[in-house]
Amino acid sequence: MIRKRKYVKKQFGKEQIEVIFDPHQVYPKEQHPGVKRETVFLKKGSRITKESKPLACDMILEKDLPVELRDGTVIFTDVIRPAGKEAVPAVVAYSPYGKHVHSLHLPWGVPDGALSGLQKQEGPDPGFWVPAGYAVVQPDARGTYYSGGDNVSFGTAEALDGYDIIEWAAKQPWCSGKVGMSGNSYLAVAQFLTASVRPPHLAAIAPWEGFNDVYRQTSMCGGIPNFGFQQRIDREKEGFTYYENMAAMSEKYPLMNAYWEDKRIRLEDITVPAYIVGSYISKFHTYGTLEAFERIGSSAKWLRIHNTHEWSDLYEYQEDLKLFFDCYLKSIDNKWIKTPPVRLSVLNPGGKDIVNRPEEKFPLPDTEYKKIYLDNEKHCLTEEKPVSETKQGYRSDNRKDQLVFSMTMDATTETTGYFAAHLWVETESAHDLDLFVYVLKADAHDNLMPPVVYGAPFSGFEGSPQYTPCGRLRASLRETDAELSTESKPYLTFRHTEKLVPGRPVRVDIPLWPVGMIYEKGQKMQCIISGYEINKEEWPDLEPAASVNRGKAFIYTGGDKASYLTVPWVPGRKS
Structure with a gap:
């Protein structure tokens, strides 16, 4: 007998929501x-x-x-x-x-x-x-x-x-x-x-x-479906009954609702x-x-x-x-x-990481959250807001096309904590846009210096480079909660869709994963903006979700549409 998918109505707070359950794959009895x-x-x-x-x-x-x-x-x-x-x-x-x-x-x-x-x-x-x-x-x-x-x-x-x-x-x-x-x-x-x-x-x-928070941190991070992650977890589950198919639920309910709120601890x-x-x-x-x-x-x-x-x-x-x-x-x-309440590591690819540095709190209380502006004219990152408003384009549906902005460090610098990107974006013809933003370390010759992790899935003997901090957002889900948001931690509601109008720029606020990173003098901080992840697929054997990217996208900098990063600058830490 072939068991079919079943739909079960469940009560979540005041809402009744239909939950999708699929039958577990049946394994040979000798395995169970x-x-x-x-x-x-x-x-x-x-x-x-x-x-x-x-x-x-x-x-x-x-x-x-x-x-x-x-x-x-x-x-x-x-x-x-x-x-x-x-x-x-x-x-x-x-x-x-x-x-x-x-x-x-x-x-x-x-x-x-x-x-x-x-x-x-x-x-x-x-x-x-x-x-x-x-x-x-x-x-x-x-x-x-x-x-x-x-x-x-x-x-x-x-x-x-x-x-x-x-x-x-x-x-x-x-x-x-x-x-x-x-x-x-x-x-x-x-x-x-x-x-x-x-x-x-x-x-x-x-x-x-x-x-x-399953929606914001795994299944629908940035409002972009991450079916592969949930499918991989479900592959690890075996049994003879049914399992809640969260990948299917991401497709059925792409916006935040009581079902996803119930999975917010x-x-x-x-x-x-x-x-x-x-x-x-x-x-x-x-x-x-x-x-x-x-x-x-x-x-x-x-x-x-x-x-x-x-x-x-x-x-x-x-x-x-x-x-x-x-x-x-x-x-x-x-x-x-x-x-110590906090024992902190700070990464230093190409050098020596700091491990188990004692601290009293996290985020570090003496953090200075700097605005680091993007500058289209000079293709750089700068602490000075560019005067002139300009825009620069890239092919949002081309995995290899990206915008890169760099800043050379004039002294050894530590950035530890939460990052955010505040960007003005526009599409040429599309009504939505997937944005992936990275803040990475590079050497003086623009070669990226990501930390490498060993022992992770699919990392192989040479380890896997981790491009971090990173953040993502589907632009139509850009609404933020003003009361819960801060400069370094924008809080997106994911409750409403507001499509883009081609040719009309909008501001988006994107939280980036936190990181602790040391930049030596002469090394560079790079901001990379793309329509796709730049690291290799986490689950290469699973189909990624479809992108909404179509055609050209633009990033504005300077003037009234100054795009910038919020960077956690940590003073007084030189080693």
Whole structure:
């Protein structure tokens, strides 16, 4: 029997919205042997596979424990815990990525033999945490594998499932009653979601690189559909029911509505201690992670911005995270609270990055937000507003055509924080326009010097250049919220479409991903404007969304239509 797509009407606040669900691909039964509840004794010194790290203590693996959620749906979880009888804190790794999938090769960039092979994809390694006196809880999310119900993503329903799992874990005889959460990417978003609904026994979270607003930061960033990202996540979900097809929802509901608002996490409601980790090199995670640190309501919160890749960092900093969890899940006075609130990396391609520089806040409180103007006549960036109004064109539908504006640094300079582009744009004949804006580092000869990340998908052995900071916007969705917007962080509503009139210039305000970057004397800051992404496709095996670009587009500079960048200039940091 072929299962067809189904449409389910769901209530989001005062709006009833039709949600699209597709059937999971059905996999051979030998890949999914079914529910098999059993308790397995794992002996100290044994290996899960010949490539994995030997276990440092005796462990108990309880497989396929049923957890009943508030609506009666039953999901299944594995628990890996110490073999003794002492009650220990639990660390929950919540995601739709199978609890039985313990690949040693998915977290690229992690050395062979570094992990036990018991860890869930992008989750904490029980081989580290169980010997440290913790139990690791690895549920299969609703609607994945043999867990019941249809799978939903990133909204209130998933937050409440997280709540129920936390409270279930806290009541188990092996648990001390203190529960934390850990993991990166989807597992980080799940932590923000769950913490926002305040389960009583959730004592701390440690989200490594996530997001907090699905529409603005992933699926419809800048109002431009990003089907590939969501399709890639959905490919990782397996099961025998249905999954919420967010790529299809992006097509059905391209504007912000109650469905997308439900996937915007109420960060101010998060009050538990939080150790948040981010970087500048993820176009899916950077903005949402750093914004989450700013906005969560926790009085005890820490931020560390690294300069590598999230997977390798997750396992490299386990001892650091243990200090945090020992403090809040075991009440150990280990001086964690004296850890600097912010530990900052600043990138310096071609030189030496700064790593773990202590700071009190982020964004840095002494940041000077400079207006750096674009100048068409001199093809440059300048602190002086050009007097004459001019316009310069490029083919918006040509991937290779772009406008480039440069500024040579006369001293070593640091730019750390949020950037924004404020542009006057016009089309020759089209009624819409996709804009991609980059602020990049180049050498004295205009050769780009992007940071290179290793271990990321499709990066290969030579690593992948990351062109950052970057921002994007579909010009017809340019409306901003005046109360929520600032010069460095324009806030776009995405609620109304206002098509362009050919030949009539309009102003657009585009938030760019934050970055920390050092420019040495003689190096250049470049602004590149294009109709497409300039970096290679993140998911080369998936079809990108269609562009609205047609024909020639123009950028105005100077006079009453002065286009400019807002750049976070950081004084007093010379090294």
